[in-house]
Amino acid sequence: MSTLVYINSRDGIAKSATEAITYAKKLGEEVIAITTGGADDATLASLGEFGASKVLVERSVSNDDAQQLTKVIATAAASTGASTIVFSHDLIAKSVAPRLSVRLKAGLISGAIEIPQGDTVKVNVFSGKAFGAVKIASEQKIISVLPNSLQPEANGSVCTVEEFNGNAGEAKIKLIETKIPDGEIPLPEAELVVSAGRGLKGPENWGMVEGLAKTLGAATACSRPVADIGWRPHHEHVGQTGVAIRPNLYIAAGISGAIQHLAGVNGSKVIVVINTDSEAPFFKAADYGVLGDAFEVLPRLNEAIKKFKASN
Amino acid sequence: MKILVCISKSPDTTSKIAFTDGNSKFDENGVQYIVNPYDEWYALVRALELKEANGGTVSIINVGTTQDDAIIRKALAIGADDAVRIDANPTDAYYVSMQIAAYAKANSYDLVLTGKETINYNGSQVGGMISEAMDVPFLSLASKLEINGTTASLETEIVGGLQLVEVELPIVVSCAKGMAEQRIPNMRGIMAARTKPLNVVAPIEVEMLTSYESYTLPEAKSACRMIDPENMDELVELLHQEAKVI
Numbered sequence: 213m214s215t216l217v218y219i220n221s222r223d224g225i226a227k228s229a230t231e232a233i234t235y236a237k238k239l240g241e242e243v244i245a246i247t248t249g250g251a252d253d254a255t256l257a258s259l260g261e262f263g264a265s266k267v268l269v270e271r272s273v274s275n276d277d278a279q280q281l282t283k284v285i286a287t288a289a290a291s292t293g294a295s296t297i298v299f300s301h302d303l304i305a306k307s308v309a310p311r312l313s314v315r316l317k318a319g320l321i322s323g324a325i326e327i328p329q330g331d332t333v334k335v336n337v338f339s340g341k342a343f344g345a346v347k348i349a350s351e352q353k354i355i356s357v358l359p360n361s362l363q364p365e366a367n368g369s370v371c372t373v374e375e376f377n378g379n380a381g382e383a384k385i386k387l388i389e390t391k392i393p394d395g396e397i398p399l400p401e402a403e404l405v406v407s408a409g410r411g412l413k414g415p416e417n418w419g420m421v422e423g424l425a426k427t428l429g430a431a432t433a434c435s436r437p438v439a440d441i442g443w444r445p446h447h448e449h450v451g452q453t454g455v456a457i458r459p460n461l462y463i464a465a466g467i468s469g470a471i472q473h474l475a476g477v478n479g480s481k482v483i484v485v486i487n488t489d490s491e492a493p494f495f496k497a498a499d500y501g502v503l504g505d506a507f508e509v510l511p512r513l514n515e516a517i518k519k520f521k522a523s524n
Numbered sequence: 525m526k527i528l529v530c531i532s533k534s535p536d537t538t539s540k541i542a543f544t545d546g547n548s549k550f551d552e553n554g555v556q557y558i559v560n561p562y563d564e565w566y567a568l569v570r571a572l573e574l575k576e577a578n579g580g581t582v583s584i585i586n587v588g589t590t591q592d593d594a595i596i597r598k599a600l601a602i603g604a605d606d607a608v609r610i611d612a613n614p615t616d617a618y619y620v621s622m623q624i625a626a627y628a629k630a631n632s633y634d635l636v637l638t639g640k641e642t643i644n645y646n647g648s649q650v651g652g653m654i655s656e657a658m659d660v661p662f663l664s665l666a667s668k669l670e671i672n673g674t675t676a677s678l679e680t681e682i683v684g685g686l687q688l689v690e691v692e693l694p695i696v697v698s699c700a701k702g703m704a705e706q707r708i709p710n711m712r713g714i715m716a717a718r719t720k721p722l723n724v725v726a727p728i729e730v731e732m733l734t735s736y737e738s739y740t741l742p743e744a745k746s747a748c749r750m751i752d753p754e755n756m757d758e759l760v761e762l763l764h765q766e767a768k769v770i
């Protein structure tokens with residue numbers, strides 16, 4: 213019996229991938245990783261430090277075609293006798309894990325936030341307003357782990373890397389172009405997030421938000437109306453109908469804290485709210501509150517963090 | 525072109541979330557149901573736009589009980605041609621997906637659209653499951669979709685960015701923000717929806733793979749600590765020493 217972990221290594225090994233291996237290790241069986249993508253053998257071997265005993269690499273699949281990936285992972289699951297298959301709950305898992313669930317007739321739990329307790333696994337439901345304990349009825353199980361739900365633990369050593377033929381078949385999706393902005397931290401994985409809302413009054417004022425994010429090494433986010441009116445790109449919209457995130461630190465400036473906004477961010481470990489209105493509902497969900505004008509507080513906070521970074 | 529749009533009912537976004545029966549069931553007391561926003565705003569409206577541009581039909585499918593008829597009529601009022609309800613309790617994503625896939629295959633749909641996830645279970649599972657059961661490509665989290673003859677061009681979210689792809693129909697697509705803008709049904713739409721066909725179909729036999737055993741609510745936050753807006757050094761110190769996040 214073993215646990216198989218799918219890792220996408222197209223852009224190297226993401227932190228969320230090491231979280232998925234750590235999670236798999238905690239299930240108590242041998243952990244084998246299966247990967248597609250471009251990372252070299254030395255990089256892949258480092259997955260051993262997080263608990264993998266072996267990494268299988270399928271080099272013939274270069275894109276994210278969900279049908280091909282599903283076949284590769286199913287082949288690997290059969291050849292390793294995997295009782296559980298673990299993913300990081302990222303965009304690839306969202307298209308591949310459900311397909312794999314049908315192919316293997318294995319129950320799927322999406323967005324696990326804890327390791328299994330007895331025969332159930334805890335997930336967010338109602339867009340972060342509650343938790344559910346889900347049970348899988350099938351023998352074989354699939355779990356995708358929400359990023360930032362546990363800390364990676366590296367206490368092993370490098371492992372072997374083997375070439376693997378997963379019988380991927382042909383890609384049916386033709387890739388025309390990828391658009392990946394450089395230097396930006398992807399929001400769902402970010403540990404620190406600086407976010408702003410309609411209180412900033414216009415897109416020309418976002419320099420303060422980006423400046424603070426840059427100093428912190430944080431990703432930027434926004435409330436829904438800000439994305440709707442086109443001040444900021446859609447992928448920054450967080451909340452019930454946007455991205456749900458759970459960073460260590462969420463700083464919200466000029467956001468009122470409507471219930472639909474809170475739904476996507478209340479999994480954050482620490483929330484700082486900057487608002488001119490003492491009645492803003494966001495203060496009720498905050499750990500630290502600053503009653504003041506974002507136009508003054510954001511630059512001041514940026515300076516304070518620069519000072520802190522310089523002396524630490 | 526035949527388009528099938530999957531819709532799910534979900535509690536209104538302002539609903540109070542509570543549980544009954546020893547925390548094993550969602551408390552429906554006083555809860556208003558709506559069409560899951562992603563299904564309505566993005567999947568359904570884009571389907572209607574494609575029909576307006578290229579011709580064809582737009583059908584709604586829902587797996588649910590008579591309780592769901594109200595949200596199905598709402599979707600018809602926005603503009604779909606007809607609807608089918610698979611008459612069953614939507615027990616888990618696998619069960620729902622197998623019902624929809626069987627219907628979509630039997631009726632040769634070219635395009636099956638879902639929302640990117642429901643706002644109650646957030647599983648993002650149904651679209652992918654339908655596609656595997658139909659053995660067709662699945663494009664998840666699409667923000668643009670154009671159809672040219674039998675070829676679809678899409679923009680979809682990928683880790684860290686976007687990709688543009690082309691694929692031959694039939695396909696399954698999960699729809700995210702950017703696809704379309706919400707449409708408010710007008711009086712004529714609401715009147716017409718009353719007489720549009722809503723076919724009720726018996727479910728096929730499918731086992732459940734997962735079940736929700738219990739629910740819990742997050743612990744209430746302790747009171748927010750207010751910081752002097754002039755003193756951001758204090759905030760930084762607290763974030764470092766007390767909260768340990770920087």
Ligand SMILES: Cc1cc2nc3c(=O)[nH]c(=O)nc-3n(C[C@H](O)[C@H](O)[C@H](O)COP(=O)(O)OP(=O)(O)OC[C@H]3O[C@@H](n4cnc5c(N)ncnc54)[C@H](O)[C@@H]3O)c2cc1C
Pocket residue numbers: 408409410411412434435436437438449450451452453454465466467468469470471472473476486487488489492504505506507537561
């Ligand atoms: C079905 C549905 C789904 C929704 N989904 C989402 C979602 O996913 N995400 C989301 O964000 N919203 C969502 N909404 C919208 C939500 O209800 C709110 O309307 C929205 O979050 C408000 O955005 P805001 O806080 O930026 O703007 P506002 O509510 O206008 O708040 C602006 C805030 O800025 C403060 N402010 C003004 N000037 C300053 C200043 N100089 N300095 C500091 N503070 C200042 C004000 O006091 C106010 O609190 C949804 C709504 C519906 C009906």
